[in-house]
Amino acid sequence: MTQEEVPPAEDRPRGRKRRWLLGGVGVFVLLVALLVAAIWFQREQIADSYIADTFEQNDIDATYTVESISPQQQVLTNIVIGDPAAPDLTIERLELNITPRFGFPDLNELRLVRPRLYGSYREGVLSFGELDPLLFTGEEGPVELPDLNVVIEDGRGLLETDYGRVGVKIGGGGNLQDGFNAEVAAVAEGLALPGCAVAAPTLYGRVSIADAQPEFAGPLRFGSLDCAAQGVALADGTVQIAGQADGEFAAFEGTYVLALGRSEIASISAGGIGGEGRFSWREGDLTALYDLAASDVVTAAGNAGELTAEGRVRAMDQFARIEVEGDLAGSDLALGGDLAGALAGAADASEGTLAAPLLDKFAANLARELRGSTLVARFDARRIGDLTSVVIPEARLRGGSRATLVNLARARLAIPAEGLPRFSGDLSTGGDGLPQIDGRMEQAHNGALSLRLAMREYAAGDARLAVPAMTVVQGRDGRLALEGRVLASGPLPGGFAQGLVLPIDGTVSADGALALWSGCRSVGFDSLTVASLTLRRQSLTLCPPTGRPILRYGSGGLQLAAGATSLDLAGELAETPITLRSGAVGFAYPGALSARDLAITLGPEDNAQRFTISELQARLTPGDVGGTFADADIFLAxxxxxxxxxxxxxxxxxxxxxxxxxxxxxxxxxxxxxxxxxxxxxxxxxxxxxxxxxxxxxxxxxxxxxxxxxxxxxxxxxxxxxxxxxxxxxxxxxxxxxxxxxxxxxxxxxxxxxxxxxxxxxxxxxxxxxxxxxxxxxxxxxxxxxxxxxxxxxxxxxxxxxxxxxxxxxxxxxxxxxxxxxxxxxxxxxxxxxxxxxxxxxxxxxxxxxxxxxxxxxxxxxxxxxxxxxxxxxxxxIGVQETRAYVMEITGLQASQFVERMELGNLAASGTFDGVIPIIFDADGNGQLVSGELRSRPPGGHVSYVGELTYEDMGYFANYAFRTLRDLQYDRMEIDMNGPLTGELVTQVRFAGIRQGETAESNMVSRAIAGLPIVLRINIRAPFYKLMTSLRAMYDPAALRDPRDLGLVRDDGTQLRETVDQDTVDALDEAAAEEAMRELLEAPQTDEPDIQPPESEAMR
Incomplete structure (x- = not known):
């Protein structure tokens, strides 16, 4: 409206109102001015009262000094919050710069000089003591940085935690929504995190805020990170981080560059790990890209000069679901120490068996192919709840010759929280001088997984091993069923097997327990040689105990139990035929072995060595294999x-x-x-x-x-x-x-x-x-x-x-x-x-x-x-009933020594004799002299009696004849002997050329016959050992036995018998000796001597 169009009359009232209003405003302004003037003059008291009320309302113990209050700046010094002896916050100087304006003034800048903040993190609770009511109000909502310039000079803090002490330092400033820039550092001597220990961790970097989005750039370093339970040990770690968050701190993203020194993760070690990638976090979801490389990788199974992994990681719903996909590549592969050691140990342990040359060949060719080998693989791993699955579309290991050593395709591995893992896929192995195995695992409609594999014959020298077919079926409960055959030929300890056929059937339960051969199974072979023993085209049937398999392996260790009703084997031992038969045989491990009625025959049937063992018992326990044997017989031809x-x-x-x-x-x-x-x-x-x-x-x-x-x-x-x-x-x-x-x-x-x-x-x-x-x-x-x-x-x-x-x-x-x-x-x-x-x-x-x-x-x-x-x-x-003849030849026998040896003390003789004494023993052992003879040598000799006569009543003529013949000389004497040794010998003595000796009495008779050729013949019957004693009787009648003592006649001369044998004579002598002893003991004492003088030595 123009000024001309406004009527003047209507303008007056309004002018009055305006003047009232203006007047009111003027009064308000005046009052405000007066109030401001009053406040100004009392500003320090008012500010002090306000700050004190604020601390008191939040129950905060604080002391401070108000240095100055002005419209443009407020300054507080020596601020101490909390217990002065152990404060939660100290600030040497706080400056608040203000731009005055109508209403509330604008806060332009907050400057903190040497602030010191102390806090704690205990049992999951963060606390800064007296500051908690101001910092943790309980209000929810997005975090929003204020539009305020903040400058911090030499700010420091200390956080006491359950894991260690962390010191923080910050310096810098700027607008918290756009333009803030500061340097930040955090250090600790060490952190003892749950299950892990971090040595000398540090964080350095620059914090900036641009367009209300905070950013950080700097390295996170640590001396070492050890997580023993997880098998993680990292050394000399550095992670260069560059990231930013949105204004509400609800999302983060950035990049990282990783560098680690010597590292071990779950028995995998590396000389160093490096890599880079990107990451982002938004609303509980993490997405990251990675490109990692590890050098000098060492595992139990294999080593790699370099191993790289590139891919993506996604974690959703606060890590409830994790997905990892990527590509693996490896080079300069080699056998791992454990695998190489296991192969070498297996080869050593199997020395002398067919496994040794096969393992030696496998290890040598594998080591050759691994030089210059490469590994490529793609994988997609996911974890959803307690189930982990890994999908490998393809993995290929190529040898130095570029041949494919292992190829895995369409593989899938499922690892449940409990039970056995499940695997499916195609597997094949190959390479020059390496086993060729083809296998396929797949899952049936009922959920069972089935692995079918076969291995072509693998040979080294004269050792061969083949698996024509093997099927492994896994049920939904995780139980595995095995069925197949193994063919083998080659050396065995101390022997050799050719064409060994071993059936394989059994189960592996969900807890890993193995059971093989639940029924009777036949083990066959074309030939089996042990030491010098060779068995050909034989088979052996073994049966398990009722309700049990032959082999079990689980938490209780290895257990074997089997038996055979009998054995009947045949072959050769060092080209000698041998047979082995037995009764029932049974064994259990650990436990015992029992065999009965073992019969072993070695050699041709008509000239065989035979061994029989009625009972053989054995203990079969680890470290104690032994037992007993009984009733064994050994017959060696x-x-x-x-x-x-x-x-x-x-x-x-x-x-x-x-x-x-x-x-x-x-x-x-x-x-x-x-x-x-x-x-x-x-x-x-x-x-x-x-x-x-x-x-x-x-x-x-x-x-x-x-x-x-x-x-x-x-x-x-x-x-x-x-x-x-x-x-x-x-x-x-x-x-x-x-x-x-x-x-x-x-x-x-x-x-x-x-x-x-x-x-x-x-x-x-x-x-x-x-x-x-x-x-x-x-x-x-x-x-x-x-x-x-x-x-x-x-x-x-x-x-x-x-x-x-x-x-x-x-x-x-x-x-x-x-x-x-x-x-x-x-x-x-x-x-x-x-x-x-x-x-x-x-x-x-x-x-x-x-x-x-x-x-x-x-x-x-x-x-x-x-x-x-x-x-x-x-x-x-020896041992034969036969007639034996012992012929004794006598040469140069001297009669004088004979008389002396026979102790014929009253005889004297001379002469030299030769002769033969044949002693013949019949089949019953009875001996006798047959045609024994002695002959005197010329010029003969003499025989004389040198003792005195014992009896005086022999008669005149007998005594006269004896004195005449008591000393005879002879030209020739012949003695012939015949008769049994145990009875009486018939001895014929013949003297020729007899004449009186020097001591014989010469009388008219002797002188009358002196010139006559006299031959004297005497026949003697006596036991052999009394033979020559009878010669005494020729000269001493007292030497003859009294016929009454021999039971031949009575005292009155009546004849009782004609002869008496030696046994009867011995019995009579024994009875007479006993009677003489009795009489001697009963006889009265006399002065006569007990022993007859030796001059006579009369015999009864």
């Missing part, structure tokens, strides 16, 4: 001895040992050459294909130690030896060469007789042996022959032989064939005395024992009564 009823303990710990063994050793011949011997506490060791054994052989009845036995045998060469040491076997009442006769002659009574002998072959040959024998024997064998030898000796051995007692036998006997009981020819032993009726001293006998069956006596000789007694050679068949 090449050794004519049998080991029977053997029993003892055995153990195996890389070495097979038999201990505390006992057995019976018997002769196998139809006629035993020795009685059974026993051994106790015997030992045997088998190591490196060599057997060593020790035993002590004893007499079973007396437990007398007879011999120590040491055996060594090489299974590889089939050679060995046995040494027997006889340290001293003493014969006496408890031990004799020959057992009692009833034991040998009545086998039906043998068990009822306690026998103390060694061999029945000695029965009737020797008896009552007394003395000690020592010696040593050795038996050696090889695949072609068995030899044995020995040497035995005695310094003094007494015994009774068939032809008389022997004393002091001594010498060394050398056996050229000990097992065959054959000595070297012409063995010589010395004999101190032998008495076939007349004792002979200091002789020597030569002999040879042949095959334990025959003794060839090569002869013997003794000094004999001034001459020599020689035994002619004779053959004696």
């Amino acid at each position: 090449s050794v004519p001895l049998d080991v029977l009823d053997a029993s003892g303990n055995w153990s195996y710990a890389d070495v097979l040992s038999l201990t505390d063994a006992g057995f019976v050793l018997e002769d196998r011949e139809a006629t035993d050459r020795f009685e059974p011997l026993v051994a106790k506490g015997a030992t045997l060791t088998l190591a490196d294909s060599r057997i060593t054994a020790n035993a002590v052989l004893r007499h079973p009845a007396t437990d007398t130690v007879l011999s120590r036995l040491e055996i060594a045998h090489d299974l590889t060469s089939g050679t060995g030896q046995a040494d027997l040491f006889i340290d001293g076997v003493t014969f006496g009442p408890d031990l004799q060469p020959a057992p009692p006769a009833a034991h040998c002659l009545r086998p039906d009574l043998a068990r009822q007789i306690v026998q103390n002998g060694l061999t029945c072959l000695a029965l009737g040959v020797v008896s009552d042996v007394r003395g000690t024998v020592t010696g040593r024997g050795q038996i050696e064998w090889n695949p072609d022959a068995v030899t044995s030898r020995g040497s035995f000796s005695s310094t003094s051995l007494d015994l009774d032989a068939a032809f008389g007692p022997i004393k002091g036998a001594s010498g060394i006997v050398e056996f050229s064939d000990l097992l065959g009981l054959t000595t070297a020819p012409n063995q010589r032993i010395r004999v101190a005395a032998i008495n076939p009726g007349i004792e002979i001293n200091n002789g020597e006998v030569g002999f040879q024992l042949i095959d334990g069956e025959r003794v060839e006596v090569t002869g013997g000789s003794w000094p004999f009564m001034g001459g020599t007694l020689t035994m002619r050679p004779v053959a004696i068949n």
Whole structure:
């Protein structure tokens, strides 16, 4: 409206109102001015009161000094909030710059000089003490930075936490919405986070705000980060961060550059890790890109000179869902230490088996291919709740030759929180000199996963392994079912297998427990060689216990249990036929093995070595494999001895040992050459294909130690030896060469007789042996022959032989064939005395024992009564009823020594004799002299009686004749002897050229016949040992036995019998001796001597 259009009349009232209004305003302004003037003059008191009220309303203890208050600036100094002794905040100087304006003034700038802030973070709660009511109001909503310039000079803070102390420093300033710029630093000596420890962490950088968006740029560093439980150990870490947030701090984004030193993550180590990427966080979702590279990567399975990963990470819903996808690439790959060590260890452990050359070939070719190898793979991993899945569209490992070593396609791995992982995909392996395996795992409609694989024959030298087909099925419950076959050929410990067929069927439960072979299964082979044993085209059926599989493996360790109703195997042992049969066999591991009625035959049926074991028990526990065996018999065709009823303990710990063994050793011949011997506490060791054994052989009845036995045998060469040491076997009442006769002659009574002998072959040959024998024997064998030898000796051995007692036998006997009981020819032993009726001293006998069956006596000789007694050679068949002839030759016997040896004290004789004494023993052992003869040498000799007559009533003519003939000279004397040794010998004595000697009485009769040729013949019947005593009777009638004492006639002369045998005579003599002793004891004491003078020595 223009000024002309406004009527003047209407303007007055309005002008009055305006003037009132203006006047009111003027008054208000005046009042305000007056108020402002009043406030100004009281400004410091008002400001102080306001600040104090503010602190008091929030229950904050604070002290400060108001330095100045002006419209443009307010200054407070020495601000202390909280306990002055331990303040929560101190500010040396606070300046608030204000631009005055109507209403509330504008705050232009807040300047803090040397502020010090102290706080804590305990059990998840952040606190700054007295400042908490101002900082944590509980209001929700977006964070909005004020439009205010803030300048901080030398600001510092300290945060005490459950994990450590963190110091902070900040300096700089600017508008908090646009233009703020400051340097920030945070340091700590170390942080002990849950499960992790961080050494020397620091954060340096610049904080800026542009267009209401905060930004940070700077490095985060740490000396080391160790998370033992997670297997994480990082060293010398630096993360260069450049990021910004929106104005409400609801979203973040930025970039990072990572550099780590030596690092280990879940048993994977790297010399260094570097990389870069971008990240963003918005509304609880994280998205990040990464491009990482690790050098000198080392894992248990493989190593890489460099390993790179590039891809994206997404985390949603506060990390409830995580997705990681990317590409992996590796170069300069090599076997990991654990895998290489495992391969080397497996090869060492399998030395001597078909696995060793296969593993050696695999390791060598794999190491060659890995030089210059590369790895490429793509993956997509996701974790949703407790389920983790990994999808690998393709992964390929190429060798240095560019051949594909491992190819994995369409693979998927699902890892639930509990139970077994699930995997599906196609797998193949290859490469020059490496196994070729093809496999496919897929999931059926019912949720079961099935893996089908096959491995072509993999060969190294003569070792081969193939898996024609193997199926692994995994059910929805995670349980795996296995079914397939394995074909193998190659060396085994101590042997070789060809065409081994092993069925595989079993299950693996969700907890990892393995069970194989739930029913009877047959294991077959084309040939199986162990040491020198070869079995061809055999099969063995093993069955599990009821309700259990043969093999189980789980938390309780490995368990095996199987059995067979019988074994029936055949083959060759060192080109010698062998068969093995048994009854029931069962084993359990850990536990025991039991086998019954084992029968092993070695060699052709008609000349076989046989081993039988009635019962074999074994403990099969880790570190303790052993047991017992009982009732074992060993029959070796090449050794004519049998080991029977053997029993003892055995153990195996890389070495097979038999201990505390006992057995019976018997002769196998139809006629035993020795009685059974026993051994106790015997030992045997088998190591490196060599057997060593020790035993002590004893007499079973007396437990007398007879011999120590040491055996060594090489299974590889089939050679060995046995040494027997006889340290001293003493014969006496408890031990004799020959057992009692009833034991040998009545086998039906043998068990009822306690026998103390060694061999029945000695029965009737020797008896009552007394003395000690020592010696040593050795038996050696090889695949072609068995030899044995020995040497035995005695310094003094007494015994009774068939032809008389022997004393002091001594010498060394050398056996050229000990097992065959054959000595070297012409063995010589010395004999101190032998008495076939007349004792002979200091002789020597030569002999040879042949095959334990025959003794060839090569002869013997003794000094004999001034001459020599020689035994002619004779053959004696031991243990055979036969006639034996011992022919003794006498050369140069002196009659004078004969009379002296026979203790014929009243006789004197001279002359030299030669002769032959044949002694014949019949099949029953009865001996007799046959055609024995003695002949005097020219010029003859004489016989005279030098004692006095005992009887005075012989009559005149008898006494006269005796005095005439008491001294005779002869030109020739012949003695012929015949008759049994145990009865009376018929001895014919013939004198020729008889004439009186010098001491004979000369009378008319002797002078009348002196010129006549007289021949005197005398027949004597007497026991052999009384033979020459009868000659006394020719000169001393008192030497004749009284016929009444012999029971031939009565006192009145009536004849009772014509003859009497020697047994009757001995019985009569014994009765007479007892009667004489009785009379002597009952007789009164006299002064007469008890012993008759030696001049007469009358005999009854």
